[in-house]
Amino acid sequence: MTDDTKPGADAPGEAGGAVSEPAAGPAPDPPAAADAAPPKAAPPKPEPAAAARPKSEPAPPAKPAAAEAARQAPTAASAKPAAPEKPAKPAAAAKPAAAAKPRPKPKPKPPPEPPKGPPDPPPPEGMESPAAVAAVQEALPDAIEALSYWVGDWTLIVRRERLLDVLELLKTHEAAAFDYCSDVTATDWPPRERRFDLIYCLYSTRLRHRVRVKVRVGEDDAVESVTGLWPAANWLEREVFDQFGVNIVNHPDRRRILMPDEWQGHPQRKDYPLEGPGELLMENPQDWLRVRNLPDEAGTDREPGPDTEIE
């Protein structure tokens, strides 16, 4: 959509060093190749993802932006006298947004390519990693895929096979002492080969520091449950399993938690359709498909979704 605010324009100058594109995604992106095509045929797996996401975007591109700009205008104006330091960047970001309002020809713009993964910016040069992170680096150097620092948060990106080793070290090492598991969640980056980021937010009640551990897993990769280390992870992992379908193994009680037990599909995946299934699907999938394939009143080109999406 508002592609005119160049991605470069809002690369942060202040926090973690402007890292443009680290080697996060597995493959260099062939831009938009995948998602320019999807409307037509029903390509096997990852495409529905791409289709689901930009679908909402190309049609009403300027509306949220304009509304946003209009709504924010007075407050932004009143706030102008304050915070005189570093006004350059926000202003620069706001300008193009406002400039986009005339919208000479919003249609032909190609939809933006779906993100290929989080940037996971590495810590800036010369920055010393905290003791806990250093301890893991020292003890299990081969387990760490990458290290990331962003707006004050440290993230360890860990190989899937060594996940439990790292987490156990983090829990038991005296410089780490992460005895509290704040959160377990996941992020879905469909086009990527190992599409899920599984994220463990850890906290130490003794040392009062935090770290995040991230592991990249594919759709069928098995991830060991961490309930043995932190019983708190029980429900959190159930939620990840329920919402993303990450294959968590050795979990004491692996059931769905938020969705009904008989639910099909995993709602938090990016390729899960935004409208549609629900009661209708559960009662009669054919009806749902028919409704879904009708063109809607606005006459916008809503492409029929591939049938495989429902499962």
Added chain:
Amino acid sequence: MTVPAPRVSTTQFDTNELVINMGPQHPSTHGVLRVVLRLDGERVLDADCVIGYIHRGVEKLCENRDWTHIVLLTDRMDYVAAATNNLGYVEAVEKLMQIEVPRRARYLRTVLAELQRIASHCLWLGTHAMDIGAMTVLLYAFRERELVLDLFEEFCGARLTYNSMRVGGLPLDVPPGWDRKVRSFCDLMEGKLDDYETLLTNNRIWLKRTRDVGVISAEEAIGLGLCGPPLRGSGVSRDLRKDEPNAAYEEFDFDIPLGTRGDTYDRYLIRMEEFRQSIRIVRQALDGLPEGPIMGKVPRLLKPPAGETYHAIESPKGELGYFLVSDGKSTNPYRFRVRPPSFCNLQGLKRLVRGHLVADVVALIGTIDIVLGEVDR
């Protein structure tokens, strides 16, 4: 009195376990929580929580909304502490975008968050006492909660879902004279707290119902991921207002009440003390309320740079965390994740109720203070 371990039926009597379904429509499961209890007589052998009855997919919804619009959706999670939810979210975005928030806005946010804590604790106190049978406290606590809601209504026009904060500051300054009203509310509330305590704190029946019920040790509480008052009730000094100060908390002087036994009564006392500490913080914030703008320098179109962050604040229920991922390209978050404190605390219910009686189950659901809107999201 300690509760003996669950008794396994002996051979003399042919006893059957009774499976009883508490909820999702039950007067004291605080919404649509369903607890499947396995009972031996009235003693609970095992409990299984079934949740998700009001799962609305808030996370997914938010991933398809503007960064600005999401504030409104956060209201709908913990709907008895909407302002705290707003606060956690806007601060997470501010952290992601590295936005400086003016001091006045941070002070006012603190006032709102603490008033919200009082309102939320009022609801907890009322329902908790009601579950145990003291029904007058419910009405008293709601009477005072109304006063907080009046204050919020005067500030932002809404009584339940406030939408009261914006990324970078506050949408509105407080109306003139509002601080005076807040002050008089604080004075009144202190007296009312004494009323509640007269009814409960030294009441023999209340003591019997809450002492040594649902005891949990510090290690176990940490392991189970309890947060907020249930964790502090076990003596773990963890309050994110002190440990990772957000808003303007580092500028105020307040205490973190801690329990010693880790039972329901301790958790009750802690929350009663938190009322008082909240009043203390509100007073300090109003005394030192700086003049100035209430909105920071924020771009018109929120588009945080690509990156992710986790930001947690201390909500009335415990650690409320937001994990946000921005892809840097669209105006929606790529991933919006809430770490709901009620969800994590509810997980401990299974451990807490084991070996207790049916009557304790409702006391324990009350003591962990859940809001199903937040558990199910």
Added chain:
Amino acid sequence: MLDTVVIPLLKIAVLVNAVLVAVTFLVLMERKVIAWAQSRLGPMRVGPYGILQAIADPIKLILKEDITPVKADRHVFTLAPIMSLVPALVVFAVVPFGPDPLYYIGDINVGLLFIISVTSIGVYGIILGGWASNSKYPLLASLRASAQLISYEIAVTMTLVSVILTTGTLSLVGIVEAQQESGIWFAFIQPVALVLIFIGGLAETNRAPFDLPEAETELTGGFHTEYSGMRFALFFLAEYANMIVISAIVVLMFFGGWLRPFPNIAFLGFLDLLPAWIWFVGKVFLFLYVFIWIRATLPRYRYDQLMSLGWKVLIPVAIGNLVVTGVFKVVF
């Protein structure tokens, strides 16, 4: 004929109606008193200050659909509320509202024993109701009820025995007259017994803080979860009629029944201007007020605590009181 059939029948008709009307207004009183305790207004819509609520409620209950669950034991399910209400009304046969035979239906020489036995039957209503519903919550509640009522029955009866020892009669009229003779209410002679009976009475009538069989926050509706309409109303009437019975017993045995305060001090003779039955009813309602007041104030006991209070505190104290009374009786 007139004396043996017609007049007693008239009295019964009047009394039963009076009790039922009193119950409906007692419900209104409860709602109002609790509302005032909780800084509310209570019912205000029906009639001035909601007074007609007492009539609207029964009408509503009668008109409501009366549902019998499919899996319930139909006959017992129907019988249970009747078994619960009838004993509560029968008890009033021996309650004297005044000194004159006009004020009571019968003064039998084992009046107290009659009351104890008949009220015990009421328990069956609750047990059977919970059992016949064929549902889990009512079943748990009726188990609680049977345990609770039986154990408190013992404590209450033990305590009554000590009062009987002091009066030497089981007739309720006789007990009141004994208080007139001694010139002092038994509340001052047997204070321990008064407290025991009062606590036991709360438990016997399933009132807070002992309202476990119908603890709505635990067992949804308790034993009457599956009941609706008129059958529910019968349980409801029975509970409140039992409250009146317990208050009446307490008043008769400890507060001089229809007697005015300090019945032997002539100086207070002007108090006799009020008829005897007004004194009696006034005192009964005073106690009902205390019942309601307690409900508004206290949390609820837990099942095991209730049982240990009954067996480990009330019964030993009742026995102790009985022994002490006996010793005094022999020595003095």
